[in-house]
Amino acid sequence: MNAMIPRPTDISRPFWDGLREQRILIPRCQRCRGWVFYPRRHCTHCASHDLAWTPVSGAATLCSFTIARVPTLPGFAGPELQNLAIVTFSEGFNMNSALTGVTPDDMCIGMPLRPVFDVMDDAGHARLLFTAA
């Protein structure tokens, strides 16, 4: 597995830094209380710029998934079948991710999930995967 390392921007950096510390920080609008993911300059519900990084537990359910029988990128070619997942956080927003520690036969839409902090390289870059809760 040799996935692309995310390149944080000034806006998104707290999210990726949080993952290194095993924390999930998500922008939340201080005006309308809406959650914003992926991180942006503004609230997508009310356009306010008053967003605050807010910790969440990462409790989620599986919104949808597929098994890529043809790897989507060379870095995902390997002995294990590649899966892709869309997860819905208990706060209501969605994130693109993938499942780990779950066989394709055990994957089902609606299953409860918990986060897995996946360290991608020696520099400590991390991404957020999910597994069965």
Place this chain on the structure above:
Amino acid sequence: MSLTGKAAIVGCAQYRPEKYTTAPQMFHLEQMADLARMALIDAGLALQDIDGLAVNGAHFNEATAFVPAVVAEYLGLQVGFAETVDLGGTSAVAMAWRAAAAIQLGLCRAVLCVIPGRLTPPDPDADPAAFAAAMQLGGHSQRFGAPEAEFDLPYGHMGQNTGYAMIAQQYAHRYGYDVAAMAGIAVAQRSNAQANPDALFHGQPITVDDVLNSKVVADPLHILEIVMPVAGGAAFIVAADDLARDCRHRPVRIRGCGEQLDFKSPSYARDMTVTPIARAAQRAFGMAGLTPADMDMAQIYDCYTITVLLSLEDAGFCTKGEGMAFLREHDLTWRGDFPLNTHGGQLSFGQAGAAGGMSQLIEAVTQIRGDAGERQLRQHDTAFVSGTGGVMSEQGALILTGA
């Protein structure tokens, strides 16, 4: 909001779909000149009659900016309406209504809409490895700051197959999924391609078992449910009614249109089983004062079988969640009670990049004119045409009627 039917499609041209390995390589400007000439001949118009231009905005080879000016200059046109459209597979549908609207506003009288789809000659000084890497990422941006580069690629979310597959999985979870009925879409369209000598898969019929035994690319989608990219390219001309009357063929009026963009990745859809075509089609039918039941044919964008299913439901040809029963109850071939993608669809005709969506529009025009040969429908006055870009990201609908 209305189009009063004062504009009609009067000319069409299309390269026969070919495998990339055998098709000629030509610069995009050369392809446009070719396609424009063929469309003008088909219409019976002269180059000087064209005073509007709509071209594809993305992946244009010979210009990165000022694309319409570069194209107009090359073709020898002076235009009062110039548009680049960057809506992927719904670009053709989008060009048609933009052209009709511009004509209705009096900005121009004849608009050339053109999308090249053959490969261009390789730059002798370019690094082939960089080209290969760029091809692999398709329409996915890798640039610093691109949300998809940052939040999709690290997880392998890339390309169209897996996005459509996840929509299909969600649909299956909600409403159930009949794999044989879904395969039947590909089979019916392949059957239509047997009556279209220009189709890539002419002479190669398939069965439901062939589809179900073909390789699964991303569950639940088999490779025979996924469109094959080919070299091609297409053009059409939209003209004002007074010009259209003097053209060579029955004018095909643009009576209704709609367009809807809701997201780039369906992961961020409020409900990924309700697609943007719902609102696009509702507007188009409303504008035309017609209903799905009034359509003699449906030429529905078919990058995947799931695209067709969701479009049938969301455009109102059947009730939401009852698409599987609809598929089982209807014959979708040109001989059948619900003629769908009578040219074979892109699944069997081939998908020439963003020009692929033009094949649906051109088939509607061909049928309405009565020029479809062996696959000609007996009733051919009204057509629903749809386009889809991205992963159900952007969709458009047209209602076309014969004059």
